[in-house]
């Protein structure tokens with residue numbers, strides 16, 4: 576297993592599309608709509624069932640969302656959620672091959688604490704853990720702790736320091752790492768055990784802005800991206816990859832699509848219509864305002880797009896149509912797909928039966 580790769584065990588699969596699930600560790604993940612086939616899919620028992628189905632299907636990785644309170648509305652969108660470090664610990668302990676990410680909010684976890692927890696998680700999973708570092712954008716979430724959301728530029732400067740510290744603690748002799756910055760000072764920083772993966776577990780960032788792209792190019796292994804249209808994907812992926820090349824690095828891009836297929840195109844679109852019909856407008860506005868208000872990163876998204884998949888790119892149709900679209904996205908530079916499903920457990924099983932054989936035929940996965 577290489578550090579850059581998310582959870583593949585077959586080296587032949589290294590450069591093929593890596594399939595991941597954006598797990599429903601939060602209630603109402605991820606459509607902002609009361610139309611939801613299984614409202615209780617957020618529970619640990621359900622997450623484990625889905626995780627095991629994804630592992631059996633040959634998916635590469637699982638990825639949670641880290642949220643600290645609801646976004647209002649009748650759904651109390653994402654209000655009930657499993658914290659992602661503790662969640663990953665249990666999922667890793669109960670799976671064998673699939674890679675599992677956690678997400679830390681920079682303002683909430685000291686980097687030494689995150690590095691220590693990460694070392695522990697990578698040992699629990701025997702080298703299958705990855706870290707998503709998010710700068711944090713929600714006044715609604717942080718306000719309850721009276722933690723300010725920094726201005727966007729400073730936010731990302733602090734995130735860069737954060738990642739440099741974590742990498743330093745994971746890769747230098749314990750007790751020897753020093754770092755000075757306006758936000759953190761580390762003196763003879765000590766983390767042991769260090770992670771099993773060398774030089775360190777994959778580090779991801781899911782920012783959209785200029786600052787985020789520069790951060791990813793310089794310091795991360797994976798960029799989780801959310802472009803507003805299929806047509807814009809090639810531009811975004813080549814931009815990120817060429818920025819990384821300037822630093823002599825390789826960064827892979829993982830797109831965040833809402834993959835919804837049914838036996839006919841009409842049935843798939845009928846599901847989307849039901850989501851729209853039952854949209855939780857209040858929560859959708861709160862979500863969109865929080866994300867767009869501070870950075871402009873999601874300005875091209877309509878409220879409806881937020882409502883359908885929380886900001887995911889819709890990939891809708893029959894099994895054949897979605898497989899072809901995913902293959903086109905792979906050719907456009909998408910190395911991984913962090914998929915959002917409507918009916919997580921059933922769709923995971925059906926994806927293995929109905930979509931993966933077509934992706935194999937197309938040479939997109941092995």
Ligand SMILES: Cc1cc2nc3c(=O)[nH]c(=O)nc-3n(C[C@H](O)[C@H](O)[C@H](O)COP(=O)(O)O)c2cc1C
Nearest residue numbers: 640641678709781782783784787799801831870872
């Ligand atoms: C796939 C994906 C996963 C994300 N996960 C989280 C998360 O778990 N918690 C969170 O607060 N923000 C999350 N975000 C938000 C990003 O960290 C980021 O703040 C947002 O995309 C806006 O980009 P910007 O910070 O560059 O303006 C996620 C975004 C994407 C695209």
